[in-house]
Amino acid sequence: MGIRENLNLERKMYVHYGSADFDRDRFKKAENEEYDVKPRGGLWGSPVDSVNGWKQWCRENDFCEINDDNCFYFRIRGWQVYEIRTVQDLQELPHIQMSEELQRFFVWHDKMLDFEVIMKDDCSYSALDIKIEKVSDELPGYDCDCILVLDDYDLVINYDAKRHNNPLTLKDLLPMKWYKTILSDIEVCGLLHTPDNKVYIYFEQPDEHYSFKSIVACISDGRIVETCGYTENEAKSVLNEILKEKDEIIKYVMDHRKD
Known part of the structure; x- marks a missing residue:
């Protein structure tokens, strides 16, 4: 899929569990983490229409209790969302070499996404929308369909989505x-x-x-x-x-x- 070309997808809604509202002052844009394949900072969410989202994964794996009152809904305005649906989509993004420490845990991988470059220059993406089905082997530790908001400049908080199903x-x-x-x-x-x-x-x-x-x-x-x-x-x-x-x-x- 790659870059979002259909701006009707601006309506696509995501949910973040664990906070009742987005705290703008606490948000930190994503940075590469030396000891993790996921970045430091950013914001995680799941598509509300996914059957393989975070809420479903938690239930199926008895991971944690999801509180529907302790969440907020959001969408991403504009085109600067990169959609990862296939291994090729993933390969077209910038990568960096994993540290030796990380390679001990992820023995079949030697590279990871370079989140800092993904946000800059030729890419300038504000978020990665990941459908996990066909890329799970390439993204260890990513367990479900999700969106990773790298920078919040296109983040739109939607309050109607908490009130009804057709916000x-x-x-x-x-x-x-x-x-x-x-x-x-x-x-x-x-x-x-x-x-x-x-x-x-x-x-x-x-x-x-x-x-x-x-x-x-x-x-x-x-x-x-x-x-x-x-x-x-x-x-x-x-x-x-x-x-x-x-x-x-x-x-x-x-x-x-x-x-």
């Missing part, structure tokens, strides 16, 4: 229409499509790390749908500013809606 994403609500600028540099747009006759809005703010941070929210019921770069509390604070103009923006969106 909304930004793509489901496009197109958008610019409304106004608030708090000096946050652009507010009305989202002109809706599957439920509610009014949704989009916020965008320039950011050095994320390029731009974003929020999708429902102004009709005041809920946060998804965020990139904002914590949930920060997103609620921004939303509260525009809720002061709730009636005006609802009228604005309804006047420009075409569906």
